[in-house]
Amino acid sequence: MPVHTRFEPAGDYRLFLGGQWRQPAGAFEAIDPSTGKPWAVLGQASAEQAGEAVAAARTALRTWRRSTVANRQRILWQIADRIEADPDRWARLLATENGRPIREASVADVPDSAAIFRFFSGLTRDLRGDQVPVEDPHSLVYSTREPLGVVAAVLPWNSPLITLANKIAPALAAGNTVVVKPSEFATASVLEFCALVEDLLPPGVLNVVSGGPETGAALVSHPDVALVTLTGGGPTARRIMAGAASALTPSLMELGGKGALIVAHDADLDRAVTDAVNGIYLANGEACVAASRLLLHESIAEEFLGRFAAIADSIRVGDALDESTQLGPLVSRQHHERVLAHLARARTEGVRVLTGDAPVGSDGFFVRPTLLHDTSGGASVLSEEIFGPVTVAETFTGYDDAVARANNTPYGLAAGVWTADLTRAHLIARELDAGIVWVNKWFDLPAGVPMGGVKASGFGRELCWETLLQYSAAKVVNIGLGAQRVSLWG
Template sequence: MSAATMREAFVPSGPYGLHIGGEEVAAGDVFEAIDPSVGTAWAEVPQASSGDVDRAVAAARGAFASWRRVTPATRQTLLWRLADAVEAEPERWARLLATENGRPIREASAADVPTCAAILRYFSGVLRDLRGDQIPLEKPDSLVYTVREPLGVIAALIPWNSPLITLANKLGPALAAGNTVVLKPSEFASASVLEFARLAQGILPPGVVNVVTGYGPSVGAALVAHADVAKVTFTGGTPTARKIMAAAGAALTPAIMELGGKGAMVVCADADLDAAVADAVTGIYMANGEVCVAASRLLVHRDVHDEFAERFAALARSIRIGDALDPATQFGPLVSAPQRDRVAAAIAAAREEGAAVVVGGDVPALDAPLDGGFFLAPTLLADPAGSTSASREEFFGPVTVLERFDDDAEALARANATRYGLAAGVWTRDLARAHRMARELEAGIVWVNTWFDLPVGVPMGGVKDSGFGRELSAETLHEYSAPKVVNVDLGSARPQLWGER
């Protein structure tokens, strides 16, 4: 049996439509979804118009009037039911993600599906703690308190690398706080969001969650600039974020931005090298390297640099590359041909600047039908002084760069010498050094002797060009609500300020 006949790609449950006001409706045009393991079309996705965006926002605005007054108990139950529904078909979701964006099916099963459900369950529970406060005053005859109120229609724009997880990161807190949502997924990962919308139609009231699909310059631009959007939440690249912020700023619409990263993993001379190498490989090659918190810079102390490099390269060479739908595959394709070509061009540019390829850096030779896929080998570049673009720019692909340092001060200075500030980490057995470096690293997330550990409930977000706002935690509910002050007079006497005394 050939590889082509053995593949079991995801089959849609029917032609896809936009989700507006609780109904699935056709769009005027469609575009193809491409299976990145083989490079061929597997589904058609609706291309929304600006009119479709208007209708989706109007449906969300209409639903907001009643959804905002739904009791916490009801919202809690509905979010829990959404989580149950996702968990009911884990193999189906995993197959969909592998077909859609090339996420190895073993990763999608172990990470994406349970994490999506866990996020929805977390916000189902924590929404009970969304509350105002009573403000103590000197004036005894006044009572001042606050209540937290939802904002309105949330425009949520999500990327292609982990659509189910990112969808839950947006919907969980937004719905928990009483908002309604219009989702705009990436054109490279729309089917999973449309399938989720079909699932949600039988659970949520009409108009609470709406989905418009299509290309960013048309659909995304119309959504973020819409006057009836109360807040924009975006996960993606920094250049796109600047365009979104400009459009949202014209309408004075606030935003949450979870953006790119150039995570520096600092390996000190006293580190446990077995753990450090294992975490470094996982930190960059999980999700095919297409993740914002990737360990894309490895700053290793001179005393252990060469041994670390040898161990890392040996492990990287042993990774099984293949069809994302094959359970034996450890590393799949990039999401698209343009993405693969961008990463390959970035590798070539770094090499011209002086970086050396230690392992990978090329397109692996694979048999048909995988020879039409968007594969790039797991890559390690050597840039000891950190002087090339590989040490500064985000690849958003399976490429990490190995640098060398002499002391803690140098490591910190170089780790912080980037415009990004999402994730960083330090490997050391010295507790004082760990705390000291964690304090000095300029990042929203600092890991010590681990990487990629983001349990639900931990605030996720960055500093500098990695964005602002925090997701995944209880404080995220404050991002999707606003305090209203209620000032009650309890019968105090008024001073005579006007007229005759």
């Protein structure tokens, strides 16, 4: 199968402020994770430039918040059209930028991103208030939904196009303006998106400031930011919330997970094994909703593990631009070292490595698909998010114990169960501490289904109608209908 040409930028990347491409204060290199070599020069925004972006967004807010729903709906739909117009270009870019296998990028990232814009395009007309019944017949009380203002969106590196859509589609639909701070490891795709849609949006409605933690800190602590929204990890979330607290800025946090898939004794093993493999190895395992824990009934555990290991062993690891590659590299050298450190620690804790713990001969940041088996139930890999192509299996006998162990983690994003028993499926789904519970499937997030978690997996919901409520505020209008009010004075 062919190896596609790497994405080549037109030049060094700049910042996008107030509808103009601006020279950044500094620069840093983007590294192709398949080769370990630089492929682009990205801009490092200063704290002052982050402030300029917020000022531009605040100026644009005056007119954008009063734009018609028909106009916002049309623009969001046009954005989706443009994303879909050249899927191969996006696939090459994502494969070059963060190592997403090109065969996945074209069938997942591109259509999913477009679908999110189309979904919120339709919802634009459904953001409404309500008439409030009150006891006084001489009062008319109703509410409207108003945009919050300037939204600061901080993005991760694992699915930059999808998470960008998750942030800016509802923000723009509700009449907000946006300043995006992309990850240092996935900046080019966000800037290429801006270049794609800049003529559709009035200047200042969408702004991008790239750079490291200093840029993000200046953005999220700015007093003119009305909402901070993050997709990322817990440590980043804590720093962002601490910065936002200085201005009492509310936040929306979509954080990490340690998804447990419970496989019952009566599960369809052919489908369950395939689903579990997809659940951990899609997106190189770098997904917050990955099936990174397997809880297997003791009666089927040996057969399940044997089938799973056979598939994992057959997965082709390699250059993300190669169409035959099924698992690409991790995003960076730092993250590669972090995942390897988790594996080393697991070995010292007595965890069995059933497959995958072998080096890959390449200059890139590769880890083979790995399956671990913890027979003691106490290893750190059972509760810590690895964020790589690594899953850890345990066995159980009783289903109450399986649920308790699935919930014995700081996270609560995704969980699931494979069973032929409908009653068991409902009862387990009810007891799992997770914002998303899949039954007889994994990794299904269509637009319209609330996405978000509990506990250390964050708060708020994305990808759904309720998201618009989080990007807007209720305004109450209380009208007197002419009745004389009692005077308390004189």
